[in-house]
Every structure is written in C-alpha cells, then in structure tokens.
Amino acid sequence: MTQKLSSIIILLGAPGAGKGTIAQHLKDKYEVCHFSTGNLLRNEIQRGTDIGLKVKEIVASGGLVGDDIVSEIVEKNLTGAVAEGLVVLDGYPRTKHQAEVLDAMMFGKLKALIRVIEISIDREALISRLSQRLVCSKCGNTYGPIDGRSVCSCGGDLIKRKDDEEATVRERLKKYEEETLPVSGYYSDRLVRVSGDGAPDEVAQNVDKLLGSFGIERRR
Numbered sequence: 735m736t737q738k739l740s741s742i743i744i745l746l747g748a749p750g751a752g753k754g755t756i757a758q759h760l761k762d763k764y765e766v767c768h769f770s771t772g773n774l775l776r777n778e779i780q781r782g783t784d785i786g787l788k789v790k791e792i793v794a795s796g797g798l799v800g801d802d803i804v805s806e807i808v809e810k811n812l813t814g815a816v817a818e819g820l821v822v823l824d825g826y827p828r829t830k831h832q833a834e835v836l837d838a839m840m841f842g843k844l845k846a847l848i849r850v851i852e853i854s855i856d857r858e859a860l861i862s863r864l865s866q867r868l869v870c871s872k873c874g875n876t877y878g879p880i881d882g883r884s885v886c887s888c889g890g891d892l893i894k895r896k897d898d899e900e901a902t903v904r905e906r907l908k909k910y911e912e913e914t915l916p917v918s919g920y921y922s923d924r925l926v927r928v929s930g931d932g933a934p935d936e937v938a939q940n941v942d943k944l945l946g947s948f949g950i951e952r953r954r
C-alpha cells in the first residue's frame with residue numbers, strides 16, 4: 735500500500751440514490767474505515783460510554799441527537815481512524831454546521847484530505863427505485879429490485895419499510911434536499927458528482943475511477 739496520505743471520503747446522496755451500495759462496495763474492495771452516524775451512535779450506546787448514555791436518554795425521550803453530540807462522537811472516532819488511512823463518512827456531515835466543525839477538526843488536528851462524492855440520480859427514477867427497495871432487518875443495508883435478492887450478504891432477511899411508500903418517499907426527498915443543499919453548497923470546491931442512474935456495478939466502476947484519480951487504489 736502506497737497510500738501515505740489520509741483521506742476522508744464523504745458520501746452524499748439522497749436516500750435511494752445507492753449510497754448504501756457504494757458504501758458496501760468501498761468496504762468490500764478498499765482498505766477503509768467506514769463510519770455511519772447511526773452505527774457510531776449505536777456503538778456508544780452499547781458500550782455505555784458517558785456520551786452513549788446521553789444519547790440513549792435523548793433517543794428514549796423521542797428527541798433528536800444534536801449537532802454537537804454527533805460531532806463529538808465523530809471526532810472521538812475519527813482521530814484514530816484517520817491516522818490509519820482511508821475513512822468513509824456516511825450520513826455525516828448532515829448540516830452545514832457539522833461540515834464546519836469537521837473542517838475545524840481536520841485542519842486543526844488531523845490534516846486529512848476531505849473529498850466529497852455525491853451520488854446523484856434523476857428524481858423520478860429515485861422515487862420509483864425507493865418505493866421498490868428492500869432493507870436488511872439485521873444490518874440496515876438496502877437493496878433495489880435490480881439486486882434481485884431476498885437475503886442480505888450478512889444473512890439477514892430483507893424487508894420493505896413502511897416509509898418507503900411513495901408519498902412518504904416524496905416528503906423524505908424534499909426534506910433531504912432542503913437539509914443537504916447547504917452541505918453540498920459548502921463543499922462545492924471539493925465535491926464531485928457520480929451518476930447513480932446506472933446499474934450498481936457501473937456506478938461502482940465510476941466511483942473506482944474517481945478514487946483512482948485521487949490516487950486511492952483497491953485492495954489487492
């Protein structure tokens with residue numbers, strides 16, 4: 735491995751754009767440390783850390799875990815991981831404020847190189863894809879009809895989520911766009927778009943090419 739420079743890849747993409755599939759591809763084919771906000775939060779809760787207890791309380795009362803807590807957890811986990819190489823961030827930063835906090839961490843301490851990959855997809859195609867997708871009941875990976883699976887690679891059963899109904903999907907997309915626009919805007923100088931319209935293999939190939947252009951090679 736000639737990869738001396740640490741890189742942080744931030745994955746952006748609307749729900750259903752295939753971000754989960756790409757994240758899985760990166761985990762399978764590259765030497766990466768993959769962080770999703772959900773997993774990090776669950777991990778803290780399970781380990782019963784101070785911050786995990788705080789999160790548990792917030793979640794139990796039906797509240798949303800705030801920016802600052804999420805950023806604190808990400809920072810805690812990133813510090814070690816970045817020293818080892820490639821980190822993929824999935825679901826973070828979600829707000830412009832979190833993006834600013836991340837930059838402050840990076841430029842202040844970790845000096846990692848942040849690259850942002852946005853999986854973009856045609857809106858109507860996305861809506862039809864989302865209303866047909868299946869989610870793993872065990873690990874949360876998502877699959878589309880094109881994957882033709884009924885069982886996840888982890889062995890978990892695939893189920894259809896209630897909020898994948900079309901009306902809910904439209905609402906969720908609108909919310910996602912409102913929320914993420916400031917984030918992609920913030921990263922406009924570091925953001926590269928990859929079309930998510932093709933088959934998962936094609937999209938993965940395009941991501942490979944892009945990473946190659948960054949000097950990041952697949953695991954051998």
Ligand SMILES: [Zn+2]
Pocket residue numbers: 870871872873874875886887888889890
């Ligand atoms: Zn699974």
